[in-house]
Amino acid sequence: MMKRIVILGAGPAGITVAETLRKFDKTSEVIIISDEPYPPYSPPAMTEYFLTGKAFHLWKGSNFIDNYLNAKYLSGKSKRVVEVDPESCRVVLLDGEEIYFDNLVLATGSRLSASIKGMEKEGLYNFKSLSAAEEIMEKVREREAKSALVIGAGFIGIEIAVLLKELGVKVTQLVRSRYMRGMLDEEAAGVLMHIMENKGIDVLKGSDADTVEFMGDPDVRSVRVRSGKILTADLMIAATGIRPNVEFLSGSGIKVNDGVVVDEFMRTNYSQIYACGDIAETINRITRQRVVYPSFYNAVNQGVITAYNLLGMNIRYEGADRINSIKHIGIPLITAGDVDSKDGSSVVYKKGKGFIKKIFLKNGRIVGFILLNDITNAGIFKRLMDRQVDVSSYRDRLLDENFGEGLLYRSILKIM
Numbered sequence: 001m002m003k004r005i006v007i008l009g010a011g012p013a014g015i016t017v018a019e020t021l022r023k024f025d026k027t028s029e030v031i032i033i034s035d036e037p038y039p040p041y042s043p044p045a046m047t048e049y050f051l052t053g054k055a056f057h058l059w060k061g062s063n064f065i066d067n068y069l070n071a072k073y074l075s076g077k078s079k080r081v082v083e084v085d086p087e088s089c090r091v092v093l094l095d096g097e098e099i100y101f102d103n104l105v106l107a108t109g110s111r112l113s114a115s116i117k118g119m120e121k122e123g124l125y126n127f128k129s130l131s132a133a134e135e136i137m138e139k140v141r142e143r144e145a146k147s148a149l150v151i152g153a154g155f156i157g158i159e160i161a162v163l164l165k166e167l168g169v170k171v172t173q174l175v176r177s178r179y180m181r182g183m184l185d186e187e188a189a190g191v192l193m194h195i196m197e198n199k200g201i202d203v204l205k206g207s208d209a210d211t212v213e214f215m216g217d218p219d220v221r222s223v224r225v226r227s228g229k230i231l232t233a234d235l236m237i238a239a240t241g242i243r244p245n246v247e248f249l250s251g252s253g254i255k256v257n258d259g260v261v262v263d264e265f266m267r268t269n270y271s272q273i274y275a276c277g278d279i280a281e282t283i284n285r286i287t288r289q290r291v292v293y294p295s296f297y298n299a300v301n302q303g304v305i306t307a308y309n310l311l312g313m314n315i316r317y318e319g320a321d322r323i324n325s326i327k328h329i330g331i332p333l334i335t336a337g338d339v340d341s342k343d344g345s346s347v348v349y350k351k352g353k354g355f356i357k358k359i360f361l362k363n364g365r366i367v368g369f370i371l372l373n374d375i376t377n378a379g380i381f382k383r384l385m386d387r388q389v390d391v392s393s394y395r396d397r398l399l400d401e402n403f404g405e406g407l408l409y410r411s412i413l414k415i416m
Contacts, residue, residue, distance in 0.1 A: 003028045005310060006091060006099055008081055009107035010034035010073070012042060012296050013277025015060060016303025017105050017310070018069050024311055030071035031099060033091075035080035036131050040064060044296050046133055047159045047329055051166060057130065081108075084252045086270040103272050103310055106249075106260055107303070110278035110294050113243035116211055123219030125237045127160040136160075136235065140167050145234040148172070149223065151211050152239030153179045155324050158192075160237055161201050162329040172202040172233065174209035174225070183324060183335045188370045191356045195331060195373070204231075242294055244279040257281055259292040264316045266306040274310065276302035285319030285386065286337065286367060293320040322368075323382075325375075334378045337368025337385055350399045357399050364392035377403060 005021065007014045010032050018030055034040075042059040049057040058064075065073045074093070083092035090100050112119075112126055126132045139145040146169060150161045153175040165171045173196070178189035197203055210226035214236065222232040244259040255261040255269045259281035266274045266282070278294035280302060298320045308315040323336040338345065339360055345367055349358040355373035359366055359381060366385040371378055381398070384391060397403055 003102040004031065004100065005029070005103045005105070006031045006033065006101040007105040007107060008033050008091070009105075009109055009277065009279075010036070010040040010065075010075070011107065011109050011277060011299065012059075013109075013280075013299035013303045013306075014105065014107035015040045015064075016300045017107065017276065017307045018065075018071055019060075020304050020307030021310060022069055022071075026070075030069065031101075032065060032069075032071050032073050033079055033081060033093070033099075034073070034075045035077055035094075036129060037076045038130050041130055042296065043129075044325075044327075046127070046130060047163050050133070050137055050163055051329075081248050084249055084254065084273075086253055086273055089272065101272075103274070105306060105310070106254075106268070106273065106275040106279055107277045107299075108245040108248070108279050110242040110244050112238055113241040116214060116238075116240070118214030118216075118220065119238065121214055121216065121218065121220045123216065123221070123236060124214055125235060127156050127237065127239060128242065136164075136237065139235060140164065140169060145169060147233040148235035148237055149231055149233035150174065150237045150239055151223065152241065153181075154183075154239060154241060155180065155326060156242075157239030158196070158326065158331070159329055160239060161196065162199060162331070164235075165200050166329075169235070170202075170233075171200070172204060172231070174211060174231075175203055175205050176209045176211075180335070183322070183339065184370060184372075185339050185358070187351075188335075188339075188356050188358065188372055191351075191354070191372055192331070192333070195354065199330075242278065244281075244292060244294075246279060257290070261290075265309045265314065266302060266317055267309070274306045276306045282317060283319045285321055286388070288319070291320055291322075293322050295321075295324050297321065297323050297325075318386075321386075332371075332373055332375045334371045334375050335369070336382060337366070339368040339370055348395055348398050359398050361391070361395060364390045364395070366391060 039062045041057040045057040065071050078095040080094045081091050125136050148164050148169050148171050150157050150173045161171050161173045179192045207227035211223050213224045214220045215222045220236045222230050246256045260275040260279050261281050262275050277299035281292045284291045305317045326333040345360045345362045358370045360368040365388045369381050
């Protein structure tokens with residue numbers, strides 16, 4: 001009997017589920033629901049889209065769902081899911097429509113996480129979704145915004161700051177402690193800060209960057225920081241970290257901690273319901289601790305495993321990686337795994353003008369790495385880390401210019 005599979009979310013996780021399903025299952029009914037009024041897009045490619053005007057963000061093409069997936073696509077604000085009922089296998093949309101399912105996939109992504117006084121006011125923008133980003137770009141295109149204040153120093157904050165500077169906007173960025181805390185160590189974060197300043201970003205640190213309140217009535221016009229200063233700009237942009245979109249699951253009985261709790265097969269506590277991407281709480285590949293690691297890389301991998309298990313293949317998910325990269329704004333950067341040397345790991349590193357490369361090891365095995373402004377061999381390091389290969393015999397050559405070539409390269413491939 002033909003199944004109905006409903007996927008909530010049209011981001012990388014949800015679309016990967018649908019695409020993988022269709023490789024093996026041409027007959028099941030697939031319904032994809034998104035509260036955004038756009039075709040599926042890739043968030044990491046939004047910066048390149050706005051810089052060039054070319055639709056790099058439509059990673060599968062504008063007609064992908066109709067032409068390839070043969071799926072029904074319900075999109076727009078009225079199609080936002082407001083209730084999930086696992087007992088009756090039903091979801092309810094904002095416009096009152098009820099949709100029944102045989103299997104449900106939760107892939108609704110994440111949103112801004114910080115809770116700062118006044119954050120609920122109008123006039124505070126973010127770069128988390130295409131809808132939100134288009135609002136910012138409209139003000140820039142119409143020359144209504146000549147200055148911007150970016151609150152936050154993670155990946156999103158870095159991308160929007162550089163993008164706006166490239167478009168001619170005067171940018172001030174608030175960096176409360178350091179850039180990409182948790183993904184870069186202090187030294188690498190310092191190198192990145194100098195790169196940002198050299199790009200013309202005005203970086204504020206310490207108490208001048210610790211936002212206490214968004215001010216203005218009714219719209220946000222300024223921010224007050226802990227030092228007491230009042231900062232103003234034409235654009236106020238929050239880039240303060242992200243948290244899973246799980247509020248709509250309240251009262252559903254689906255287990256939620258930091259994110260939706262899934263097992264090794266990406267199933268929730270209801271066997272007919274799965275979760276993947278930024279919303280899913282799974283396990284760290286190496287430490288086996290429960291985590292939520294929002295990234296394009298994890299979303300796609302989890303989407304594939306989810307689809308396989310919807311098809312009855314019983315494929316175990318190996319675990320999520322703490323990994324992020326920047327490629328589209330002239331700052332090549334890849335950071336992965338555990339990058340804290342304070343917990344006993346040793347470090348192999350190389351530093352030069354405008355770049356830094358670090359590999360963190362425990363017991364002869366790579367547990368994390370940082371490559372800033374030189375991402376050579378990132379793929380090799382990632383495979384060695386994933387497979388926990390003992391690199392003790394050549395640890396001091398990992399960052400050699402010719403590493404990955406000749407006999408050493410072939411020996412590594414044999415191991416992997």
